[in-house]
Amino acid sequence: xxxxxxxxxxxxxxxxxxxxxxxxxxxxxxxxxxxxxxxxxxxxxxxxxxxxxxxxxxxxxxxxxxxxxxxxxxxxxxxxxxxxxxxxxxxxxxxxxxxxxxxxxxxxxxxxxxxxxxxxxxxxxxxxxxxxxxxxxxxxxxxxxxxxxxxxxxxxxxxxxxxxxxxxxxxxxxxxxxxxxxxxxxxxxxxxxxxxxxxxxxxxxxxxxxxxxxxxxxxxxxxxxxxxxxxxxxxxxxxxxxxxxxxxxxxxxxxxxxxxxxxxxxxxxxxxxxxxxxxxxxxxxxxxxxxxxxxxxxxxxxxxxxxxxxxxxxxxxxxxxxxxxxxxxxxxxxxxxxxxxxxxxxxxxxxxxxxxxxxxxxxxxxxxxxxxxxxxxxxxxxxxxxxxxxxxxxxxxxxxxxxxxxxxxxxxxxxxxxxxxxxxxxxxxxxxxxxxxxxxxxxxxxxxxxxxxxxxxxxxxxxxxxxxxxxxxx
Amino acid sequence: xxxxxxxxxxxxxxxxxxxxxxxxxxxxxxxxxxxxxxxxxxxxxxxxxxxxxxxxxxxxxxxxxxxxxxxxxxxxxxxxxxxxxxxxxxxxxxxxxxxxxxxxxxxxxxxxxxxxxxxxxxxxxxxxxxxxxxxxxxxxxxxxxxxxxxxxxxxxxxxxxxxxxxxxxxxxxxxxxxxxxxxxxxxxxxxxxxxxxxxxxxxxxxxxxxxxxxxxxxxxxxxxxxxxxxxxxxxxxxxxxxxxxxxxxxxxxxxxxxxxxxxxxxxxxxxxxxxxxxxxxxxxxxxxxxxxxxxxxxxxxxxxxxxxxxxxxxxxxxxxxxxxxxxxxxxxxxxxxxxxxxxxxxxxxxxxxxxxxxxxxxxxxxxxxxxxxxxxxxxxxxxxxxxxxxxxxxxxxxxxxxxxxxxxxxxxxxxxxxxxxxxxxxxxxxxxxxxxxxxxxxxxxxxxxxxxxxxxxxxxxxxxxxxxxxxxxx
Numbered sequence: 001x002x003x004x005x006x007x008x009x010x011x012x013x014x015x016x017x018x019x020x021x022x023x024x025x026x027x028x029x030x031x032x033x034x035x036x037x038x039x040x041x042x043x044x045x046x047x048x049x050x051x052x053x054x055x056x057x058x059x060x061x062x063x064x065x066x067x068x069x070x071x072x073x074x075x076x077x078x079x080x081x082x083x084x085x086x087x088x089x090x091x092x093x094x095x096x097x098x099x100x101x102x103x104x105x106x107x108x109x110x111x112x113x114x115x116x117x118x119x120x121x122x123x124x125x126x127x128x129x130x131x132x133x134x135x136x137x138x139x140x141x142x143x144x145x146x147x148x149x150x151x152x153x154x155x156x157x158x159x160x161x162x163x164x165x166x167x168x169x170x171x172x173x174x175x176x177x178x179x180x181x182x183x184x185x186x187x188x189x190x191x192x193x194x195x196x197x198x199x200x201x202x203x204x205x206x207x208x209x210x211x212x213x214x215x216x217x218x219x220x221x222x223x224x225x226x227x228x229x230x231x232x233x234x235x236x237x238x239x240x241x242x243x244x245x246x247x248x249x250x251x252x253x254x255x256x257x258x259x260x261x262x263x264x265x266x267x268x269x270x271x272x273x274x275x276x277x278x279x280x281x282x283x284x285x286x287x288x289x290x291x292x293x294x295x296x297x298x299x300x301x302x303x304x305x306x307x308x309x310x311x312x313x314x315x316x317x318x319x320x321x322x323x324x325x326x327x328x329x330x331x332x333x334x335x336x337x338x339x340x341x342x343x344x345x346x347x348x349x350x351x352x353x354x355x356x357x358x359x360x361x362x363x364x365x366x367x368x369x370x371x372x373x374x375x376x377x378x379x380x381x382x383x384x385x386x387x388x389x390x391x392x393x394x395x396x397x398x399x400x401x402x403x404x405x406x407x408x409x410x411x412x413x414x415x416x417x418x419x420x421x422x423x424x425x426x427x428x429x430x431x432x433x434x435x436x437x438x439x440x441x442x443x444x445x446x447x448x449x450x451x452x453x454x455x456x457x458x459x460x461x462x463x464x465x466x467x468x469x470x471x472x473x474x
Numbered sequence: 475x476x477x478x479x480x481x482x483x484x485x486x487x488x489x490x491x492x493x494x495x496x497x498x499x500x501x502x503x504x505x506x507x508x509x510x511x512x513x514x515x516x517x518x519x520x521x522x523x524x525x526x527x528x529x530x531x532x533x534x535x536x537x538x539x540x541x542x543x544x545x546x547x548x549x550x551x552x553x554x555x556x557x558x559x560x561x562x563x564x565x566x567x568x569x570x571x572x573x574x575x576x577x578x579x580x581x582x583x584x585x586x587x588x589x590x591x592x593x594x595x596x597x598x599x600x601x602x603x604x605x606x607x608x609x610x611x612x613x614x615x616x617x618x619x620x621x622x623x624x625x626x627x628x629x630x631x632x633x634x635x636x637x638x639x640x641x642x643x644x645x646x647x648x649x650x651x652x653x654x655x656x657x658x659x660x661x662x663x664x665x666x667x668x669x670x671x672x673x674x675x676x677x678x679x680x681x682x683x684x685x686x687x688x689x690x691x692x693x694x695x696x697x698x699x700x701x702x703x704x705x706x707x708x709x710x711x712x713x714x715x716x717x718x719x720x721x722x723x724x725x726x727x728x729x730x731x732x733x734x735x736x737x738x739x740x741x742x743x744x745x746x747x748x749x750x751x752x753x754x755x756x757x758x759x760x761x762x763x764x765x766x767x768x769x770x771x772x773x774x775x776x777x778x779x780x781x782x783x784x785x786x787x788x789x790x791x792x793x794x795x796x797x798x799x800x801x802x803x804x805x806x807x808x809x810x811x812x813x814x815x816x817x818x819x820x821x822x823x824x825x826x827x828x829x830x831x832x833x834x835x836x837x838x839x840x841x842x843x844x845x846x847x848x849x850x851x852x853x854x855x856x857x858x859x860x861x862x863x864x865x866x867x868x869x870x871x872x873x874x875x876x877x878x879x880x881x882x883x884x885x886x887x888x889x890x891x892x893x894x895x896x897x898x899x900x901x902x903x904x905x906x907x908x909x910x911x912x913x914x915x916x917x918x919x920x921x922x923x924x925x926x927x928x929x930x931x932x933x934x935x936x937x938x939x940x941x942x943x944x945x946x947x948x
Contacts, residue, residue, distance in 0.1 A: 067716075069715065070711070070714045070715040070716045071714070073713075073714035073715065074710060074711055074714040074716075078568065094552065094568070169733065170727050170728030170729075170732060170733050171728075171733065175680075202687075202688070202691070202693055203693055203696065205685065205687070206649075206683060206684050206685070206688055206693050206696060206697045206700065207681075207683050207684075207700060208683055209680060209681050209682055209683035210680050210681075211679065211680070211722070211728040211729070211730070211733055212727075212728040213676075213679070213719045213721060213722050213725045213727075213728040213729050214676070214680055214718060214719055214722065216719070217676070217717040217718050217719050218716045218717040218718070219676055219677055219680050219716065219717065219718035219719065219722075222677065222680060222711065222716055222718075223680045226680065226681060236548060237544070237548055237696065239547075240544045240545070240547035240548040241543065241544040241547065242541075242544045242548075242692045242693065242696055243691040243692040243693065244688060244691050244692070244693035244696075245687045245688055245690070245691050245693065247687060248685070248687050248688065248693075251687045253644050253686075253687075254644030254645075254685040254686040254687040255644075255685070255687050256685070258644060259643065259644050259645065259685055
C-alpha cells in the first residue's frame with residue numbers, strides 16, 4: 001500500500017477550495033473571525049473577568065504542588081517574554097511554554113472551573129493560551145474577553161455534539177476539545193482572517209490528544225497544558241501561512257469526528273452549529289461552574305450545608321454527637337476515604353469535608369496540609385460523620401444533612417442547587433475569598449490578591465500584561 | 475458523572491507501582507534503558523550514519539519548498555541553540571523547535587526514507603529529535619546511532635502489531651507511532667533510568683496525534699515535526715520528574731491500543747515485544763527503504779529500468795517510438811497525471827518519470843521545476859509512454875518495460891527488487907549523488923555535500939554538533 005501513501009503526500013500551498021455546503025471548520029471559522037471585541041457587552045466581559053480571576057488564582061495556589069518543581073526544571077534557562085502565573089519560572093519563557101505551564105498549574109489542584117456539558121475544564125485551557133499571546137500584543141481585558149467567549153462558544157457546541165460519548169470512549173475531553181477551542185480563541189485574539197482561522201482549526205485537530213489513562217498522574221495536568229500550547233501553536237502557524245484541511249473535523253474517514261467520536265457525531269455537530277454565536281451565547285447562557293472548595297465536587301453540598309448550619313446554630317464541634325449525610329444515588333462513589341490521614345485522601349472524604357467545615361468554618365487549600373488533616377479534633381469529629389446514598393437517580397443531585405447535638409436537638413436541611421454555576425454564581429465576596437485563599441496558600445500577600453481581583457473584575461480597558469505583572473506573584 | 479471525573483483527578487507524585495506482569499511500556503522501558511552506546515556494533519553505526527546522511531540531505535533539499543517561509547515566520551526572533559538543517563532559521567531556536575522544523579523539512583519533499591512495516595517514515599521523526607538533544611549534550615555519532623537504533627526497534631515492534639489497521643483507520647502512523655518512538659530514542663540518548671523511560675513513553679502517548687486528513691496540506695509535514703518535538707518533550711519532562719501511567723499503551727479502556735487501534739492489538743503487541751532487542755535488531759534485519767528518486771514510489775522501478783536500458787543501449791529520445799510500462803496490480807493507481815505540466819503533477823506521472831529518465835539519464839529534484847517539466851522534448855517523449863497494470867496481486871511488486879525504437883528493435887526487461895532497501899541498499903556513490911543533488915538543489919556547494927556525507931559515514935566518534943554545524947548549510 002506504499003502507493004496509496006505516496007499519492008497523499010502531495011503538498012499544496014493553498015487549502016483546497018471546498019465546493020458545496022461549508023464544512024464544520026468553515027462554519028466555525030466564519031463565526032470566530034466575525035467576533036469583534038468592540039461589540040462585547042458588559043455582561044460577557046464581566047463573566048470572562050470573573051473566570052480569569054478564578055483561573056489565575058488557582059494557578060497561583062498551586063505554587064506548592066510537586067508539579068512546580070518538575071516544570072521549573074523542564075523550562076530552566078529558557079528565557080523569553082512569557083509570564084508564569086504561579087511564579088514557577090521567574091525568568092519567563094516562550095509564549096507557547098507560558099501557555100503550557102500556566103494551564104497545567106491552573107488545573108493541577110483540580111480547583112479550576114468546569115463545565116458539565118464539556119465534561120471538562122474550559123478556563124484552565126483557554127486563558128493561558130489567550131493571555132500568553134495577549135501579553136505580547138498588549139491585549140485589553142475586552143479583547144481577552146472576546147477571545148475567551150469565542151473559545152467557550154466553539155467548545156460548547158462541539159461538546160454538546162460529542163463530549164459525553166467522546167469522554168466515555170477514554171479521551172480526556174479537556175485536552176482534545178480544548179486544543180480546538182484554544183485555537184479558536186487565540187485566532188480571534190490575533191484577528192485572523194476566515195481562511196486563517198479555518199487553517200488554525202485544522203492544525204489543532206492534528207494535535208488533539210490526551211487520554212483518561214493519564215488521570216492519577218502528573219500527565220493529566222500536562223495534557224491540559226499541552227492543549228493550551230497546541231491551540232496557541234495552531235493559531236500562530238496559521239498566521240504564518242501553514243495550510244490544513246478544512247475537512248479535518250468532519251471528513252468521513254480520517255476526520256476528528258470519525259476517529260475520536262461515535263457514529264452520529266457529524267449529524268449532531270451539524271445541528272449544534274446552527275446555533276453557534278446566537279445571543280446571549282453559551283458563556284452567559286450556560287457559563288462555567290466555579291469550585292468554592294478545593295476538593296471533590298461530591299462533597300460540596302455537604303460542606304455548604306455544614307457552613308450554613310454551623311453559622312445559624314452557632315455549633316461547636318464538641319456539641320455534635322453525630323452527623324448523617326445522605327446524597328443522591330452514586331453521590332458517595334468517589335468518596336472512598338473514610339479515615340483520611342493525608343491531604344490527598346482528605347480530598348475524597350465526605351467525613352473529613354464535613355468535619356473541617358464544622359470545626360474551621362471554612363474548607364481552604366491549607367485544610368489539606370497533612371498536619372491539618374491529622375489534627376485530633378478533626379480526626380475525632382470525622383469519626384462521628386456517616387455518609388450514605390439515597391434512592392433514585394444520579395440527577396438531579398441533592399444532599400441532606402442531619403446533625404444531632406449533645407442537648408438532644410436534631411437539625412436537618414436539604415440542598416439541591418449548588419453555588420458556583422452561572423445561574424447561581426459566587427458573589428464577589430466569595431470569589432475574593434477564594435482568590436485570597438490561593439494567594440495565602442502560596443505564601444503571598446492577601447492584599448496583593450485583593451488588589452489583583454479588584455482590578456481584574458473591571459478589566460475592559462486594562463492591559464492584560466500589566467494585570468498579570470502587577471499581580472504580586474512574580 | 476462529575477463525580478466520576480473528580481475521582482480521577484488525584485495527583486500522585488509517583489507512578490503507580492504495577493503488580494503482576496509488566497505492562498507494554500515497562501517492557502519497552504527496560505529495553506530502552508538497557509542499550510549502551512558502548513555496545514553498538516559497526517554495522518548498526520554505519521546503518522544509522524547512512525540514514526542520517528540521507529535524512530539531513532533531503533531536509534537541506536527542501537530549502538526552496540514553500541513550507542520554508544512559513545516555518546521561518548513562525549519561529550522568527552525566537553533564538554536558541556538549535557540548528558535548523560535547511561537553514562530556515564539561521565539564528566537558531568529551542569531544541570524542541572529545532573526538532574519540529576527539521577522533521578517537517580525532512581519530510582516535506584517526500585524524499586525521506588520509509589518503512590513499509592511502519593506504514594511511515596522513521597528517520598524524519600527520529601533523527602531531528604535525537605540530534606536536537608545531541609547538539610547540546612555533544613553526543614557522538616555512536617550515541618546518536620544507539621538512540622536511533624533503539625527508536626527504530628521500538629517503532630518496528632509496535633508497528634508490526636498495529637500499523638496496518640491503525641493507518642487504515644485514518645491515523646497518520648508516522649506522527650502517532652513516531653511520537654512514541656522518538657520518546658524512546660531521546661530517552662536512550664539522555665540515558666534515562668528505566669522508571670524515567672516508562673514515564674517518557676506514557677507522556678508520549680498523551681501527545682499521539684495526527685490524521686491522514688492532513689495529507690495534501692502542509693499540516694502533514696507539520697504533524698511529522700510535531701511528533702519529533704513531542705517525543706523530545708516527553709523525554710525531557712520525564713527527566714524533569716513528570717509522572718505518567720505505565721498502562722498508557724495497553725490499558726483496556728483508555729490506553730493507546732484501545733483508542734487508536736483495532737481489537738486484538740494488545741495480544742499482537744504482547745507477542746511482538748517478545749523479540750524486542752533481539753540481535754541483529756530491526757535496523758539491520760529490516761532497515762529503512764531509501765528513496766533514490768524524489769517522486770512517487772510507484773514510478774521507481776520504471777525509472778530504474780529506463781536508466782539501465784538507456785545506458786546499455788545508448789538510447790536517444792528521438793529514436794524511441796514507444797515505451798510500454800506494465801506494473802503489478804494497483805501499481806498505477808497513484809499515478810493520476812498523464813500529461814503533467816507542473817512539478818507537482820509530474821510527481822505522480824509515470825509518463826513523465828520515464829521520459830525524464832530516458833532524456834536526462836537521471837531524475838533529480840530539479841527535474842520537477844516547472845520549466846523543466848515543460849521542456850518540449852520531455853513533453854514530446856512522455857506522449858509516447860503508456861502505462862497499465864498487469865494481472866494478479868499488489869504484492870510482490872514488479873514492473874516490465876518494453877521500448878520500441880525507430881529501427882524496429884524491441885527491448886524488454888522486468889524488475890522485481892528495488893534498490894534502496896536494507897537488503898539491496900544504495901551504494902555509497904548513489905547515496906552521495908543524492909546528497910549532492912539535495913545540496914545543489916538548495917543552491918549550496920556540491921563539495922560541501924560531499925564533505926558532509928563523507929564525514930557522516932564515518933561518524934562513530936564525531937561530535938554531532940560539529941557535524942551539523944560544519945555541513946555548509948547555515
